[in-house]
Amino acid sequence: MRGTRRGAARDGAARDGAAQDRGQVALEYIGFIPILLFVALCGIQLGWVGYVHQQAETAARTAARVEARKPGAGQAAGVAAVKSSLGARVMLSKTADAVTATASIDVTSIIPGLGLDPATATAVMPNDDPKGP
Template sequence: MPYDGKPRDRGQVALEYLGFIPVLVLVALAGVQLGLIAYAAQQAGTAARAGARAASLDLSAQDGCAQAVSGWLADGTACGEARGADEVTVTATVEIPSVVFGWDFDPARKSATMPLDSTTDED
């Protein structure tokens, strides 16, 4: 093609795209992280209900919590139990995994209360 005196823009779009890739990666990682936060919060609620149900039946609240959580979150799950006169409250704490080193979050905490099982043996 003969030279017509106009500057060439060849390759400009590729360079603009390369400059925008870090922004796209950051937005994608933030989206994945938000999903992990929501999932951990949902798992904490499930663990709290399962732990409260187990504790209301005089079983281990920690075992009930750990069995209700996904396997890859179970190691970072802890349950605390508080008993009242006729009810038990369990608070589950689930560590939120991070997709980027340095993005640390407080753990997800959820509580659930169940009435104590008051079955009596009557003849």
């Protein structure tokens, strides 16, 4: 019988300690949520930067290709090759042998305080215009 009482006393003490720890896991989880959100935002921002750079490459390549075939139409084609909401800017230069297009798109930041440079891409295509520059 004596052993039973000691066991009961120990169980009661264990229950009292568990009651004191109640809610600790919830507090730890709440403290960790901002870190998880920040990591998620960084992942989204990284994906957005990659997407905007790819779109700048598409705009530059399209502008150079169209300008090499149809002079005067390259800039509009480069801008039209990407979503209008991105606000792509395309600049062209020509030589007798090649057409060079440079596209630039501003990268918006979803992480507060993060300043990002615009995505810039350059493409060069052979000049197919028989009239030259």
